[in-house]
Structure formats: C-alpha cells, structure tokens
Amino acid sequence: MAGEAEAHGEGAGLAFHPLDQFKVTPLFGDGPIEWYTITNVTLWMALAVLAIILVFAVGSKGRAVVPTRIQSVGEMAYGFVYKMVEDVAGHDGAKFFPLIMTLFVFILFANMLGLLPGSFTPTSHIAVTAVLGFGFFIFVTVLGFAKNGVHFLGLFWMSDAPLILRPIIAVIEVISYFVRPVSHSIRLAGNIMAGHAVMKVFAAFAPLVLISTIGVVVTPVSILAITAIYALEVLVAFIQAYVFTILACVYLKDALHPGH
Amino acid sequence: MTTTNTTTEAVADAAHGAAEAGSGGMPQLDFSTFPNQIFWLVVSLLVIYFVLSRVALPRIAGTLAERKGTITNDLAAAEELKQKAVAAEKAYNDALVQARAEAGKIVAQARADIQADLNVATAKADAEIAAKAAESEKKIAEIRAGAMEAVSAVARDTAAELVSVLGGKADPAAVEAAVTAALKG
Numbered sequence: 001m002a003g004e005a006e007a008h009g010e011g012a013g014l015a016f017h018p019l020d021q022f023k024v025t026p027l028f029g030d031g032p033i034e035w036y037t038i039t040n041v042t043l044w045m046a047l048a049v050l051a052i053i054l055v056f057a058v059g060s061k062g063r064a065v066v067p068t069r070i071q072s073v074g075e076m077a078y079g080f081v082y083k084m085v086e087d088v089a090g091h092d093g094a095k096f097f098p099l100i101m102t103l104f105v106f107i108l109f110a111n112m113l114g115l116l117p118g119s120f121t122p123t124s125h126i127a128v129t130a131v132l133g134f135g136f137f138i139f140v141t142v143l144g145f146a147k148n149g150v151h152f153l154g155l156f157w158m159s160d161a162p163l164i165l166r167p168i169i170a171v172i173e174v175i176s177y178f179v180r181p182v183s184h185s186i187r188l189a190g191n192i193m194a195g196h197a198v199m200k201v202f203a204a205f206a207p208l209v210l211i212s213t214i215g216v217v218v219t220p221v222s223i224l225a226i227t228a229i230y231a232l233e234v235l236v237a238f239i240q241a242y243v244f245t246i247l248a249c250v251y252l253k254d255a256l257h258p259g260h
Numbered sequence: 261m262t263t264t265n266t267t268t269e270a271v272a273d274a275a276h277g278a279a280e281a282g283s284g285g286m287p288q289l290d291f292s293t294f295p296n297q298i299f300w301l302v303v304s305l306l307v308i309y310f311v312l313s314r315v316a317l318p319r320i321a322g323t324l325a326e327r328k329g330t331i332t333n334d335l336a337a338a339e340e341l342k343q344k345a346v347a348a349e350k351a352y353n354d355a356l357v358q359a360r361a362e363a364g365k366i367v368a369q370a371r372a373d374i375q376a377d378l379n380v381a382t383a384k385a386d387a388e389i390a391a392k393a394a395e396s397e398k399k400i401a402e403i404r405a406g407a408m409e410a411v412s413a414v415a416r417d418t419a420a421e422l423v424s425v426l427g428g429k430a431d432p433a434a435v436e437a438a439v440t441a442a443l444k445g
Contacts, residue, residue: 019286019287020287022286022287022288023287024287024290024293024296024297032292033292033293033296034295034296035295035296035298035299036296036299037296039293039296039300041293041296041297041300041301042300045300045301045303045304046304048304049304049307049308049311052308052311052312053311053316056311056312056316056317056320057311057315057316057319060316060319060320060323061319063319063322063323063326064323065323065326065327065330067323071323074316074320075320075323075324078317078320078321078324079324097317098309098312098313098317099309101312101317102305102308102309102312102313105308105312106304106305106308122297122301124288125287125288125297126288126289127288127293127294127297127298127301128297128298128301131298131301131302132301189288193288
C-alpha cells in the first residue's frame, strides 16, 4: 500500500485513485473474474435494467389517458426516440425503433446511475461501448447488404463527384465507414470516463484542509469544482446517450437508403 | 551486503509497485474482465430489448394512440357543440326578430282597431249631437212660436181689458186687428 501511495506521488496523505472507480471486482468473495462471475458490472447493469423496467413497463401499466408522472416520463422518452428514428432513418426505419430504444435507454440509465456517488458506470468501459458500437456496426452492415445487395456499395461511390475523384473518394469513404464503430464506441466511453476521473481528482483535493493550511482555499474550490463538473456530467450523460443514438439512426439510414 | 540487499529489495518493491500501478492503471484495458462485462452486457441488452419490444413499447404506443383518439374525439365533439351553440344563438336571434315584428304588427293592428272604434264612436256621437241639436232647435222654435202667441194673447187681453176699463166696449175683431198691427209694427 505504501508503495502504491509513493507510486502515486503523494506522501502527504492525499490519495489519488481516480481510476479505482472503474475497477471490475467480484461482488461476492475475492476469486478470479470469470465470464459468469457476478461483479459490480452485473450489479449496475441489473440496476439499470430494473430502473428501465420500472419506468417503461411498470410505469405504463395504468394506460391512463391522463398520464401519471412516471408514465409521462416513459411516454416522453418514447416520443423523443421515435421521432428521432423517424426523422433520421425514415419511415421504414421505424421498424428498428425497439432496437434503437434499447440502445438509448441502456446508455442513458447506465450513465445516470453511474453518477450516483460510489456507483460503477458500465458505459465508461470500452469493452461495453465497443460491443454496442461494433455490434450495431455489424448489424447495419449486414442489414445494408441484405436490403440492397450490391447497391449497398453505392454508399461509397459518389456518383455526383467527378469521375476521376470517385475512386479516391471511395477509398476515403471506405476508411471512414470502418472508423465509424471505433469513434462511436470510444466517444461514449471516453466522455464518461474522463468526466468521472476529473470529478475524482477534484474530490481527492477536498480533504486537504485536514492536512495543510492551504486547504482553507483549496477545499472550497475543489468542492465547488466537483459541483460544477457534476452538473456538466449530468448533461454529458444525457448528451452522450443522445449522440450515440442519433449516430445509430444515421448509420441505420445509410443501411436502408445507401443511395444518398 | 545488507545495504545492497535492501536496495535490491526496494528496487524490486518499486518495480512491483510500478507493475501493479501499470496493471491497475487503466481498468478499461484489463482484458481479463472483458468476457465478464460482455456477457452481462449482452444479458442486460436482451432483457431490455424483450421487455421494451414485447411489453413496454406496444403498451405506450397503445396509450398514446388512445389519447390521440380521445383528444380528436373531444375536439370534434367540442366543434359540434360549438356549431350547435352558434345555431341556437342564430335561432334565438331569429325568434327575437320575428317576435319583434309580430309585436309591431299586433301594436299596429290594435292601433287600427282602436282608431276604427274611435271613428265609429265619434261618428255616433256626432250624429247624436246633431240630432239633439236639431231637436233643441225645434224646441226653441216651438218655444219661440209659443212665446209670440202668448205675447199676442197677452196683448189682446190687455188691450181688451184696457178698453173695458176706459168704459168702452171692446170689439174683439177690432182689438185683434189692432194688436196684430201693433205686433207687426
């Protein structure tokens, strides 16, 4: 432990472990993490699933014409995502609305629950976001070929560009197409991880008042900074879910209508 | 010997610490946890997908459609009621105008009736008055005639009386002639 504290470069007593919150640990016991082990990942994903069931399945149970509060929340989310899918991916994209909705609510609820102090955020892990990003990428690519056959390659062939430029543009388009899932997943994990780590770094400065007189200044500043960043992170939690979802809609649109 | 031993130990310790820090530096890059995360992610996504697509989303869609229908129906009913209200107001105004015209007609009729009655009564009264006036004139003429007769009779009697008082013998025929002459004169 001493070695670790020295490795982190703080002997004065401040403990900087901004990345500890991302550690995957078994919930019961201390054994190795197998694929089936019940870990904090399991716990917080399960909480997200429970919250989603509570809001969308239990909340909508009343089918009230004048909605209750929780029913209203579910209906607003429904309308928000449905409109997004229809506006971006077109009318035939509405068939995939449950899939898009699944992505949106999972990311949103995981992000929001992750903002609870002491929680674990599954979406801060590249393993999770990469499965989401690449999974959706493979899905839309297969869908694109299944729906349009060879015409799906028209996505890369700019028929309104000058003929000489078309092969060059095609190469660029192909590269950008394959970069999509990478940026799609790293954007989400990076944003969430960075925000949580920054909060933790500021949090580590907060107990300075107990150790040194300079803490009289540093502690209030760090607490204010945590508050401000927390507010920002609430915004980021929603915006990243929104961005991930709308990009998914755009990719879906490309798979359904590769012509333009 | 001991010093070198402790130094190597310290170095090993530091190296160990660094290694530990390295392995624990980015939990995101600890590939040993990947199967676990991916497995639970897939389970979670499947549960969410089935709950949403089988239960929640159709139910919410139904509720939204039902609400839309209710609102549309209510709006249509409100529109209908409004039309009815407008029609009722129009009917009321029409009835009012009609009633007013009717009342005017009745007033005119009554006025005409009264005027006619009045004319009849006036004519009757005029006739009565005329009759009465004629009768009065006749009576006045009679009275006047009676008076003239009475005057000539009184004058004759008085003349005869005077003559007899003066010691003459009144000749009725002469008195008559004299009185008539005097009255004429």
